[in-house]
């Protein structure tokens with residue numbers, strides 16, 4: 001019975017880690033775009049051109 005309880009506990013911790021990780025990843029995507037050409041980030045959300053290499057985002 002004890003063993004069973006800790007398995008559920010660790011499963012819950014793992015689930016929380018995945019959910020919070022996904023949340024942070026989504027927030028990054030909303031705040032800034034990553035250039036597919038030079039892979040640099042920090043562009044405005046409404047930018048259509050990369051400010052480092054000038055290619056279309």
Ligand SMILES: [Zn+2]
Pocket residue numbers: 035036037038039040050051052053054055
């Ligand atoms: Zn670029």
